[in-house]
Amino acid sequence: MEMRHYGDNPRSGVLVDFYFYNLMFCEENNFSYLKKSALFSIMKEVFVHGFEGPTPVPPEESLEFLKRSVLAHSVEAPTEGRAGVFTLPEVKLIVAFVGKTFYRNYSAYRLVFTTRRPVTKATRHLCVETPLMPAPLDLADSAED
Secondary structure (H helix, E strand, C coil): CCCCCCCCCHHHHHHHHHHHHHHHHHHHCCCCHHHHHHHHHHHHHHHHHHHCCCCCCCHHHHHHHHHHHHHHCCCCEHHHCECCCCCHHHHHHHHHHHHHCCCCCHHHHHHHHCCCCCCCCCCCCCCCCCCCCCCCHHHCCCCCC
């Protein structure tokens, strides 16, 4: 993964956690090495697709990308380069897991991993009106009728 300084770089730390929990999901569900590798690659592609461009991808578009990727690894079609790695129950497990983890925290990932736009300085001229000082009371008119 070529990650360095993940201990003191918050972005790298978040990304390592992302990959770690994906692999833990595979372990908990007794996925084979082939299935672990496929899911790891899919999630890496989904992450890159969502956050590596000039602007972040909306979560709905990212979810469609995930569905296409999982489908490509779930249907046996050698002529199209598709290998049937995941079964239907495994696909349901994957979609539920990714929905509860990645997409529930999508806004946080977007905040951490998108490039910030430079702040432009705006100059505004303000005019603040202040009331005049009242006249002293000893100069007030004593003409009370």
